[in-house]
């Protein structure tokens with residue numbers, strides 16, 4: 695049974711926070727206690743060289759069962775295969791799917807978006823050194839009618855590296871004019887979160903390295919600090 699949480703419901707303008715690369719039940723509970731809006735799970739071997747934060751389908755399904763109703767479960771996938779993605783959705787029943795592979799076709803995404811209406815689809819766009827606002831928008835525009843949000847990340851996901859936030863700022867401005875929410879990711883920490891959010895004005899922020907003790911182990915003190923900073927600044 696899918697539970698509707700709705701990260702990107704219209705009219706809710708409060709900044710949301712997603713913590714990514716969660717692997718442990720206790721970190722899900724701590725995130726929930728700290729009012730985190732979403733937790734992300736990395737599904738499968740294609741997520742780079744660290745075995746400690748990559749999860750099997752069964753592990754993801756078991757962790758999703760522990761996510762409280764008021765928090766959104768997000769499964770990050772690299773697959774672009776329609777049947778494989780359907781199987782992932784059916785077996786793990788996430789609130790949201792984050793599509794990490796730029797090669798996903800608009801036909802596949804359109805089908806998924808219109809079939810799984812209770813699942814939110816977030817399409818990641820990675821901002822490379824050579825990108826500019828136009829190249830990012832050219833990437834995004836074919837998908838605008840089949841996603842719930844775009845996520846703007848640095849060139850290498852989960853690397854702790856930031857990117858040119860001036861590009862993100864412009865892209866967010868344009869996507870907001872189309873009423874499409876945007877998530878900002880890439881190297882966010884308690885040190886730079888205020889500056890990045892005030893500049894880029896995303897709907898949600900996504901942090902991994904900056905709130906981890908090591909891959910797959912979350913730094914709960916740092917997540918607490920993050921939430922305090924956002925609260926103190928009325929974000």
Ligand SMILES: O=C(O)c1ccccc1NCC(=O)[C@H](O)[C@H](O)COP(=O)(O)O
Nearest residue numbers: 714742851852853854880881901902903
């Ligand atoms: O997207 C990837 O390729 C990836 C590879 C290995 C680990 C994680 C990956 N993506 C996860 C994310 O989307 C991160 O949450 C996002 O890049 C932010 O990460 P960080 O810069 O470490 O805060």
